[in-house]
Amino acid sequence: MNGKKIFELHADVCKALGHPLRIEVIDLLQKKELCFSDILEVTGGLKSNLSQHLTVMTKKGILKMRREGQCNYYSLSSKKVAQACRLMREVLIESLKKQNAILEKM
Amino acid sequence: MNGKKIFELHADVCKALGHPLRIEVIDLLQKKELCFSDILEVTGGLKSNLSQHLTVMTKKGILKMRREGQCNYYSLSSKKVAQACRLMREVLIESLKKQNAILEKM
DNA sequence: TGTGAACTATTAAACACTTAAACAATGAAT
DNA sequence: ATTCATTGTTTAAGTGTTTAATAGTTCACA
Numbered sequence: 001m002n003g004k005k006i007f008e009l010h011a012d013v014c015k016a017l018g019h020p021l022r023i024e025v026i027d028l029l030q031k032k033e034l035c036f037s038d039i040l041e042v043t044g045g046l047k048s049n050l051s052q053h054l055t056v057m058t059k060k061g062i063l064k065m066r067r068e069g070q071c072n073y074y075s076l077s078s079k080k081v082a083q084a085c086r087l088m089r090e091v092l093i094e095s096l097k098k099q100n101a102i103l104e105k106m
Numbered sequence: 107m108n109g110k111k112i113f114e115l116h117a118d119v120c121k122a123l124g125h126p127l128r129i130e131v132i133d134l135l136q137k138k139e140l141c142f143s144d145i146l147e148v149t150g151g152l153k154s155n156l157s158q159h160l161t162v163m164t165k166k167g168i169l170k171m172r173r174e175g176q177c178n179y180y181s182l183s184s185k186k187v188a189q190a191c192r193l194m195r196e197v198l199i200e201s202l203k204k205q206n207a208i209l210e211k212m
Numbered sequence: 213t214g215t216g217a218a219c220t221a222t223t224a225a226a227c228a229c230t231t232a233a234a235c236a237a238t239g240a241a242t
Numbered sequence: 243a244t245t246c247a248t249t250g251t252t253t254a255a256g257t258g259t260t261t262a263a264t265a266g267t268t269c270a271c272a
Contacts, residue, residue, distance in 0.1 A: 007126040007133075013198045014191075015124035019261085020113040023120065027113075036218060049262060051219055061201025070217055070270055078200060080193040085120075087190035092119045094184060095167025125229085142250060155230060157251055162228095176238055176249055 016060040017085065021045070021053050025074075029063070030082045033075035122166040123191065127151070127159050131180075135169070136188045139181035 016022060024043055028034060040050050054074060057063040062081050066073045076082055122128060130149055134140060146156050160180055163169040168187050172179045182188055 004126065004130070007129045009202070010191075010195055010198055011124055011126040011129045013201070014120065014129065014194050017194075018117055018121035018124045020110060020117045023113045023117045024110070037216095040218095046263065047218065048220085048264080052261085055219080061204070062197060072218065078197055080197050084190040084193035084197070085116075087186040087193070088120050088123075089116055091168060091184055091186050091190070092116055095119070096115070098167070121228095143248095146250095152231065153250065154232075154252085158229085161251080178250065 013060050013062065016057050016062050017088070019053065021050070022057055023085065025053065025057070026062070026076065026081060026085050029074060029076050030085075033066075033073050035068075035071040035073045037071070039074065119166050119168065122163050122168050123194070125159065127156070128163055129191065131159065131163070132168075132182065132187060132191050135180060135182050136191075139172075139179050141174075141177040141179045143177070145180065 017026070021043060025039060028039060028042055036047075036050070036054070039054075040047060043050060054063065054065070058065050058074075062077055063074050064077050066075075123132070127149060131145060134145060134148055142153075142157070142160070145160075146153055149156060160169065160171070164171050164180075168183055169180050170183050172181075
């Protein structure tokens with residue numbers, strides 16, 4: 001494997017976290033597996049769009065899908081996804097706090 | 107704050123991980139702070155390009171920058187960035203293994 | 213055969229990436 | 243003080259990628 005190839009694959013997986021709707025879905029699925037229409041009900045928006053985003057996340061390996069009867073159930077492929085997401089949320093919070101502190105000094 | 111606003115900000119921070127060069131930089135900075143030209147030497151490519159990627163990461167709060175003498179030193183804003191990145195790398199590895207297992211069955 | 217659940221295809225608009233060139237800011241040499 | 247080299251940053255243009263919206267399709271099953 002070319003030395004840079006791993007960075008491409010890694011970035012590709014990370015990219016799957018880089019959309020508000022996808023973050024919201026990961027947040028939802030932290031608690032438990034849900035089917036497509038359950039997710040749609042919470043997130044709102046178009047079915048086709050949600051479907052596309054779920055497909056992206058599944059292809060990149062951060063979600064798993066299982067078909068049962070007429071419903072498609074989605075879940076996180078690993079707890080590590082939720083952990084990584086939580087860590088990045090903390091990075092965000094710290095960054096917002098820092099910005100705020102700077103603003104208050106002005 | 108609008109309920110969805112946090113997802114946007116969160117996705118924005120995650121998006122900063124979604125590029126091969128930026129993953130490579132995070133990998134490098136895990137060990138220690140480095141100055142621009144050190145990073146450039148390892149990653150290769152154009153300096154203007156690297157500069158832009160570093161600026162993005164700094165603005166999104168995942169890197170810090172410090173000027174010393176004629177050099178700009180970059181470092182991770184928090185160990186959490188490295189941790190999150192490592193977790194996502196593990197998610198990738200697991201996903202690659204799974205794909206491989208599927209291929210071998212064929 | 214009709215219905216509910218979800219996926220796929222298409223396209224225009226928005227956004228991100230690369231490249232090259234111009235532009236600071238600093239420090240050293242004359 | 244002036245000039246030069248070094249170290250990056252900024253800007254602008256062109257290209258490529260991602261996203262949202264719409265419409266159409268598939269599949270299971272009652």
